[in-house]
Amino acid sequence: MPPSPEKDGPAPAGLVLEGVTKSFRDGARLISALAGVRLSVERGRFVTVIGPSGCGKSTLLRIAAGLLEPDAGEVTIFGESPRRACASKRVGFVPQSPALLPWRTVLDNVRLPLQVNRRATPPSGLGAREPEEILEAVGLGSVKHLRPAQLSGGMRQRVAIARAFAFDPEILLMDEPFSSLDELTREVLRHELLSLWQVHRKTVLFVTHSVTEAVLLSDAVAVMTARPGRIAALVPVGLPRPRGDLVELTDEFRALERQVRLELRDGSRPALGAPGSGRLATGEEAGGGADG
Amino acid sequence: MQTAERAGPGSDGPRPTAGGGPDLAPGAGRARGTLLAGRRPGRSSGRWRALSPSSWLPALVALGALSLAWQLVAVHNPTVLPTDTAVLSELWHSPGLFWHDTLVTLQEVAVGLTSSFALAFGLAVAMSYLKVIERAVMPLAVVLNVTPVVALAPGLVVAFGFDLVPRYIVTAVIVFFPFLVNSLVGLRSADPEALEVLRTLHASQFETLVRLRLPSSLPYLFAAARVCLPLSVVGAVVAEMSSSGDAGGLGSLIETASAYSDLARIYAAILVLAALGLALTLAVVVLERRALSWRAPASGS
Numbered sequence: 001m002p003p004s005p006e007k008d009g010p011a012p013a014g015l016v017l018e019g020v021t022k023s024f025r026d027g028a029r030l031i032s033a034l035a036g037v038r039l040s041v042e043r044g045r046f047v048t049v050i051g052p053s054g055c056g057k058s059t060l061l062r063i064a065a066g067l068l069e070p071d072a073g074e075v076t077i078f079g080e081s082p083r084r085a086c087a088s089k090r091v092g093f094v095p096q097s098p099a100l101l102p103w104r105t106v107l108d109n110v111r112l113p114l115q116v117n118r119r120a121t122p123p124s125g126l127g128a129r130e131p132e133e134i135l136e137a138v139g140l141g142s143v144k145h146l147r148p149a150q151l152s153g154g155m156r157q158r159v160a161i162a163r164a165f166a167f168d169p170e171i172l173l174m175d176e177p178f179s180s181l182d183e184l185t186r187e188v189l190r191h192e193l194l195s196l197w198q199v200h201r202k203t204v205l206f207v208t209h210s211v212t213e214a215v216l217l218s219d220a221v222a223v224m225t226a227r228p229g230r231i232a233a234l235v236p237v238g239l240p241r242p243r244g245d246l247v248e249l250t251d252e253f254r255a256l257e258r259q260v261r262l263e264l265r266d267g268s269r270p271a272l273g274a275p276g277s278g279r280l281a282t283g284e285e286a287g288g289g290a291d292g
Numbered sequence: 293m294q295t296a297e298r299a300g301p302g303s304d305g306p307r308p309t310a311g312g313g314p315d316l317a318p319g320a321g322r323a324r325g326t327l328l329a330g331r332r333p334g335r336s337s338g339r340w341r342a343l344s345p346s347s348w349l350p351a352l353v354a355l356g357a358l359s360l361a362w363q364l365v366a367v368h369n370p371t372v373l374p375t376d377t378a379v380l381s382e383l384w385h386s387p388g389l390f391w392h393d394t395l396v397t398l399q400e401v402a403v404g405l406t407s408s409f410a411l412a413f414g415l416a417v418a419m420s421y422l423k424v425i426e427r428a429v430m431p432l433a434v435v436l437n438v439t440p441v442v443a444l445a446p447g448l449v450v451a452f453g454f455d456l457v458p459r460y461i462v463t464a465v466i467v468f469f470p471f472l473v474n475s476l477v478g479l480r481s482a483d484p485e486a487l488e489v490l491r492t493l494h495a496s497q498f499e500t501l502v503r504l505r506l507p508s509s510l511p512y513l514f515a516a517a518r519v520c521l522p523l524s525v526v527g528a529v530v531a532e533m534s535s536s537g538d539a540g541g542l543g544s545l546i547e548t549a550s551a552y553s554d555l556a557r558i559y560a561a562i563l564v565l566a567a568l569g570l571a572l573t574l575a576v577v578v579l580e581r582r583a584l585s586w587r588a589p590a591s592g593s
Contacts, residue, residue: 093492095485103586116495
């Protein structure tokens, strides 16, 4: 698939995945998780990867973050290997759970990235935002001295996002960060992320299984097939920014959702998968499409 | 969940591979409260509950019944049990004696515990990084654990004499395995996604240990301490009994009193030992409450 056609200048590719392949061993069987994934995210773009559960979205994200090594293929983040990009603290990883340290206060959790690997910490005032500033921006200023156990799930997830923004990485890799929240909280957090992104304009690769979330947040939606995962289609999202609360009610939005859903359904067809993946695909399709 | 948390780290059975760790991880409370929880609502109410008669009255009644039964036996069969007044007057008339021996036993416990803990924790850190070390050490530790440590004591006395050294060793050995296993499980209980976050920040092994693995292991270490403190007193007393000499200690005191059939002194020493165990356990509980105050407010017990 070619990257999104509408370019507004010679933007260097932020994240490039080229022919990324990965399989896992499950006892005697070798399960192919990713088969030749090709995807590029330009600098300053928000790209979402969507697909049925178990299609390897999270694996893809972990490979991009340098947490897993691909069996074949190449990953570069601003021209560097993921590991080197991590070494210079250019990668902000937001896992599925908030993964906060329960013995630290909210503020200290947000400070954590600045405290480890200090050599790569940008000097204060230069790039790195003040953790307190970020916390104010996500509405956590009043709870910064509380501990994670005293917060609601949505607030904890906000802290995790604030933690990722606080050390000013160039790229954010987010693994279904809202999937464990209730629908109402999720909607609020999506819009908060939108407005944060509007200000900071990070390069983002965002994994989700929610069609609405994908369309609302992204510049382009990469639709993955069921196992083995490949990018079946790249749906450009041309909705104007900033996107307000009402954008979800527009016809344009609905049309895009419809398009993504159709691509998802096509991608999950047994015929397209490898032999033996049909059973899995039909099983997971309901899970992938049930959102919204 | 609450009970699993409490029971989890305390169990010191042979769990060499510690695979079940994450399920019992005490810090992994993923409770999804939808509202901001207040400032420790459980705390003050728990304190008040402890003061209401319904909580302490049953224990008091049971204690009263037991001492009554004791008294009946003691009065009619002075060779079986001493009367409680005899025990108390024994303590009252020679407090220096008991104080001295208590200090000796306490010293053995302190030295044995700290050296054992330092060694066990150091080994656990090494094991959590290098599987080879775990494979080498764990079987030996298991063998050590199933060996009745009491049996080691006479041999150690032969080797090191009627000194404090064999007592230190017995005390250390008896608590080594629970410390080792809990340290290892604790170090491995760190949230895997938090580990991933640290990896993407390129945090060093040392930073990961200090900032994540070590604090994650604290609940397990305290659980181990709660088990190990009374156990270490057992170790010290057993060692003292098989090497009762000039070195003193409450175990030696009991051994000597037994030779003179001095029941009152024996039970006075036992009473002191019980108080010692209780005080040590209470100290751990208080310390634990302070150190682990970040945990979700649990129902106090």
